[in-house]
Amino acid sequence: MRRPIKAVLGPRHAVEVSAADERRAVPWPVLCSLAGLLLPASVLAQSVIAAAEPQPVNHRGPWGVQIQTRLDSEYGYNSNVTAQRDPALAIGSNYYGLTPSLRVSGQRGQDRYALSYQGAYREYTASSADSYYDQRWALNTRWRYGLRHALALNASFDKSNESRGEELTEGFSQRQLEGFGVTREMPFTLDDTELRYSYGAPEARGKLEVALQQKNKRYQALSSYTPDFAEYVDEKNWRENTLITELFDQVSHESRFRYTLQTNQRHYRASPQNDTNDYFAWFGVRSQLTGKTKADVNIGWLHKTFAAGESRTFDGLNWDVRVDWMPVNRSQFSVVTWQRAVDPDSSGVYVNQRRYALGWLYNVTPSLAVLTDYRFTREKYQGKPRSDSFRDFSLGIEYRLRPSVLLSMNYLRSSHSTTNPTDPLFIGNRFVERDIGYDRNAAALAVKIAF
Numbered sequence: 001m002r003r004p005i006k007a008v009l010g011p012r013h014a015v016e017v018s019a020a021d022e023r024r025a026v027p028w029p030v031l032c033s034l035a036g037l038l039l040p041a042s043v044l045a046q047s048v049i050a051a052a053e054p055q056p057v058n059h060r061g062p063w064g065v066q067i068q069t070r071l072d073s074e075y076g077y078n079s080n081v082t083a084q085r086d087p088a089l090a091i092g093s094n095y096y097g098l099t100p101s102l103r104v105s106g107q108r109g110q111d112r113y114a115l116s117y118q119g120a121y122r123e124y125t126a127s128s129a130d131s132y133y134d135q136r137w138a139l140n141t142r143w144r145y146g147l148r149h150a151l152a153l154n155a156s157f158d159k160s161n162e163s164r165g166e167e168l169t170e171g172f173s174q175r176q177l178e179g180f181g182v183t184r185e186m187p188f189t190l191d192d193t194e195l196r197y198s199y200g201a202p203e204a205r206g207k208l209e210v211a212l213q214q215k216n217k218r219y220q221a222l223s224s225y226t227p228d229f230a231e232y233v234d235e236k237n238w239r240e241n242t243l244i245t246e247l248f249d250q251v252s253h254e255s256r257f258r259y260t261l262q263t264n265q266r267h268y269r270a271s272p273q274n275d276t277n278d279y280f281a282w283f284g285v286r287s288q289l290t291g292k293t294k295a296d297v298n299i300g301w302l303h304k305t306f307a308a309g310e311s312r313t314f315d316g317l318n319w320d321v322r323v324d325w326m327p328v329n330r331s332q333f334s335v336v337t338w339q340r341a342v343d344p345d346s347s348g349v350y351v352n353q354r355r356y357a358l359g360w361l362y363n364v365t366p367s368l369a370v371l372t373d374y375r376f377t378r379e380k381y382q383g384k385p386r387s388d389s390f391r392d393f394s395l396g397i398e399y400r401l402r403p404s405v406l407l408s409m410n411y412l413r414s415s416h417s418t419t420n421p422t423d424p425l426f427i428g429n430r431f432v433e434r435d436i437g438y439d440r441n442a443a444a445l446a447v448k449i450a451f
Helices: 019-023 174-179 227-234
Strands: 066-078 093-108 111-124 132-145 149-162 186-199 206-219 238-249 255-268 276-288 293-306 314-328 331-342 351-363 368-381 387-402 405-418 425-427 430-432 438-450
Antiparallel strands (some): 066 438, 093 111, 238 255, 255 276, 276 293, 293 314, 368 387, 387 405, 405 438, 425 430
């Protein structure tokens, strides 16, 4: 499954991200908060329920800039670090981690500026080869020209690592990993730059936005792998150009409509046969249906073309739906479902993904909260006999010691099953028979401090 899995129990601001939000730029308020500056690895849990966060502490620096700092620490256990299907081969390990964050922001009139940094360090005591240190730098600026015109530039650079046994090495045994020279996590960089123009007054009913975006993913340290595996990895480097046009209609204080046209062009430099083009047409509505229920519904049509390979052109309905219901002030239920088609895998076939998720949050007291969720994801491979199922159950308890200090205890149970566990592939001239699937239990204690 194409998802980050490194942070087995990531920080609780790891919220279920909607498919629509993954395709389009993150709004300015999110980019400017510490909660929105997480590294990709931190969203593994993809919790359905939004979590509590430490209250930011603002410090005034030179020239009136605002400075926020935060440090999250974590100690936990992962029963299957490299996602092995055979329990006898699974590596169980304790780990500890630190996540420092820094944000510097300023404002001049209606113009806004923000620089941020976040690191994510994790050390496995029984599997040092899987320890990592990820980093993210981000720049977010927004200029307003007169009443109706605004321009935003958002850029980020991630220096991250891909977990062994996942993504490109899914289903690889420890012996296979070592045989290809994968003796540690696989480093890569991801840069993302977006320029967005907005026409419309801040409080106007309608607003038109046009955005240009480019993303680049590059795997690093190819020389440390065997030549055939280095070529296999190099074929997964890509560049994606995106054009987005959106019209927002705030019909009332409770409801907003969104109409979106979007095209993505993804190019694989070393394997152009896997190039894809996406053409989206979306209609979305976000509404406070009642005093206790709100919904965010996006329905769209996707036309997806492939340069070559076994994949045929995909035309189909995509959706992204979230409904939140608060029967009482201290309790919230959330339902999430989405469907999407993702790019071809190494064999040239694309994958149709569908998810259903349910979450519940209960505030026992103003300082103590309990939350749980269950997520089921089905992946069907088009062009070969393979269907995968992912089941995730999480349970968490949080206690706010002070407004800026949060304690949490979390448990995660994950499983991955497939109808084709061997699903062989060729790497160079080598025929690689995999062993796909895993069961994993993880638990963690965390302290989050804003200072």
